[in-house]
Amino acid sequence: MKILMVSSEAVPFAKTGGLADMVSALSIGLAKLGHEIRIVIPRYYAVDRSSLEMLPGAMGVPVGYGCEEWSAVYTAKLPGSSKKNPITVYFIDHENFFGKDGIYGTPTEPDFLDNPRRFTFFCRAAFQLCRKIRWFPDVLHAHDWPAALAPVYLKFAERVKGSLGGFENTVSVLTIHNLGYQGIYYKDNFDYTGLGWDVFYNAGFEDWSMMNFLKAGMYSADKLNTVSPNYAEETKTQAHGFRLDGVLRYRSADYSGILNGIDTAVWNPQKDKLIPKSYSANDMSGKEAAKTALQHYFGLAEDPDLPIIGMVTRLTGQKGVGELFGPSYGCIWSICRDMKLQFVLLGSGEAWCEQEIMGLSSRLSNFRAQIGYSEDISHIIEAGADFFLMPSLYEPCGLNQMYSLAYGTLPIVRRTGGLTDTVENYDEGKGTGTGFLFDDLNPQSIYNTVGWAVWAWYNRREHIDAMRVRAMKHDFSWEKSAKKYVKMYEEASEKIL
Ligand code: ADP
Numbered sequence: 001m002k003i004l005m006v007s008s009e010a011v012p013f014a015k016t017g018g019l020a021d022m023v024s025a026l027s028i029g030l031a032k033l034g035h036e037i038r039i040v041i042p043r044y045y046a047v048d049r050s051s052l053e054m055l056p057g058a059m060g061v062p063v064g065y066g067c068e069e070w071s072a073v074y075t076a077k078l079p080g081s082s083k084k085n086p087i088t089v090y091f092i093d094h095e096n097f098f099g100k101d102g103i104y105g106t107p108t109e110p111d112f113l114d115n116p117r118r119f120t121f122f123c124r125a126a127f128q129l130c131r132k133i134r135w136f137p138d139v140l141h142a143h144d145w146p147a148a149l150a151p152v153y154l155k156f157a158e159r160v161k162g163s164l165g166g167f168e169n170t171v172s173v174l175t176i177h178n179l180g181y182q183g184i185y186y187k188d189n190f191d192y193t194g195l196g197w198d199v200f201y202n203a204g205f206e207d208w209s210m211m212n213f214l215k216a217g218m219y220s221a222d223k224l225n226t227v228s229p230n231y232a233e234e235t236k237t238q239a240h241g242f243r244l245d246g247v248l249r250y251r252s253a254d255y256s257g258i259l260n261g262i263d264t265a266v267w268n269p270q271k272d273k274l275i276p277k278s279y280s281a282n283d284m285s286g287k288e289a290a291k292t293a294l295q296h297y298f299g300l301a302e303d304p305d306l307p308i309i310g311m312v313t314r315l316t317g318q319k320g321v322g323e324l325f326g327p328s329y330g331c332i333w334s335i336c337r338d339m340k341l342q343f344v345l346l347g348s349g350e351a352w353c354e355q356e357i358m359g360l361s362s363r364l365s366n367f368r369a370q371i372g373y374s375e376d377i378s379h380i381i382e383a384g385a386d387f388f389l390m391p392s393l394y395e396p397c398g399l400n401q402m403y404s405l406a407y408g409t410l411p412i413v414r415r416t417g418g419l420t421d422t423v424e425n426y427d428e429g430k431g432t433g434t435g436f437l438f439d440d441l442n443p444q445s446i447y448n449t450v451g452w453a454v455w456a457w458y459n460r461r462e463h464i465d466a467m468r469v470r471a472m473k474h475d476f477s478w479e480k481s482a483k484k485y486v487k488m489y490e491e492a493s494e495k496i497l
Pocket of ligand 1: 016017018019021312313314346347348372373374375378397398399400401
């Protein structure tokens with residue numbers, strides 16, 4: 001099959017979260033199965049043009065009613081894709097829209113004012129790109145709200161009689177990576193789509209007096225999915241549906257959950273060049289070396305007997321940081337003062353949280369944090385820590401708990417979304433499981449569950465060792481997930497035939 005990924009992020013070019021990892025890794029997984037994959041993303045300011053190749057000629061993109069904007073198109077090969085079946089990444093270059101710092105915004109302007117236009121333009125450009133290169137996909141796979149207009153254009157403009165042609169046999173799939181981000185904007189932005197106002201209502205853009213990008217994509221895509229089976233079920237309920245649970249129930253025949261894999265070329269303790277010594281379930285000496293390196297890096301006592309709790313996270317409410325670090329509310333003080341452990345964190349995000357965390361490092365001798373983004377340190381934490389904490393409010397899939405399992409670092413997680421699908425709870429009686437789960441998101445539950453893990457560390461080391469081996473044997477490779485995507489593409493194709 002010919003598959004076009006339409007996404008606002010793809011590693012290594014542009015990343016704010018798991019979406020970027022998933023788009024590139026899934027593409028590589030699908031290419032390995034023999035499919036022809038191409039990716040289109042915007043050419044943000046941070047993507048250096050000199051490392052890309054430019055396609056000759058500018059590309060006109062229709063916008064609004066009868067207007068046109070111009071774009072250049074650059075290309076590059078996706079690193080990690082094979083020579084035999086390489087994956088081409090196309091970059092839509094529009095100086096006004098994408099030539100600024102930031103993918104969706106900057107710290108001073110977190111959501112660019114022109115985001116509805118930026119991503120409307122981007123989705124429209126994806127179709128023009130196919131015309132320009134005379135390559136029409138069988139499947140158009142859109143990701144999250146910034147690409148959600150692609151299925152809408154396909155259904156209401158490109159696959160209909162009287163269109164310019166080329167997409168008659170194309171089907172669309174929309175993957176929801178995080179239902180919390182829907183792209184809701186004033187409906188004055190709708191004219192810029194160039195779609196008639198009948199489509200505003202028929203495609204489900206309407207969201208009270210606003211327009212909702214994701215919702216329109218959810219109504220229009222031939223198939224929908226999210227990134228874990230459990231999150232797919234949760235999002236059909238009012239508690240987790242972010243007001244769109246009704247749409248998901250309405251589309252439930254076409255809606256499923258497919259667990260993300262992890263990039264095992266990058267996240268693999270046997271091959272990882274970012275840790276001092278590689279290791280496997282049969283020889284864990286490399287994990288001990290990583291632990292020492294982690295303690296050394298953060299200036300902690302280099303004691304192998306003290307359990308280390310690690311975190312690598314965006315510092316935002318979704319990740320449970322309020323319950324951990326909220327002033328006079330969070331449990332981090334009690335955890336670090338009451339328990340014999342060390343705590344290390346790498347993260348960036350909300351300003352209050354960054355400030356709170358920076359203050360803690362100087363006041364708690366066993367707590368250390370680095371504010372910022374660092375691939376290198378995230379690998380050292382995954383390998384060197386003994387436990388990995390993710391007290392998420394919701395988690396569509398979650399990658400870090402899978403990285404942790406692969407590195408024999410036992411996750412302590414809230415029972416939600418993909419965390420439920422990937423971490424098996426510890427059973428004290430049998431010594432089974434791969435991590436520690438809790439239900440309620442409050443400081444007391446986090447405190448108790450960290451305490452439970454620390455208790456097992458000091459009193460049931462044989463269980464911890466067995467859990468590590470079990471965790472490391474788990475197969476989270478993309479191969480399995482890529483096959484499920486192929487099945488979904490086939491089902492989507494059958495629907496329109
Ligand atoms: P989300 O996409 O909601 O942030 P995921 O667990 O699905 O959560 O993916 C997060 C990804 O971003 C992981 O690859 C994680 O390692 C990475 N990440 C998050 N914060 C940082 C950071 N400060 N430094 C390095 N990597 C980070």
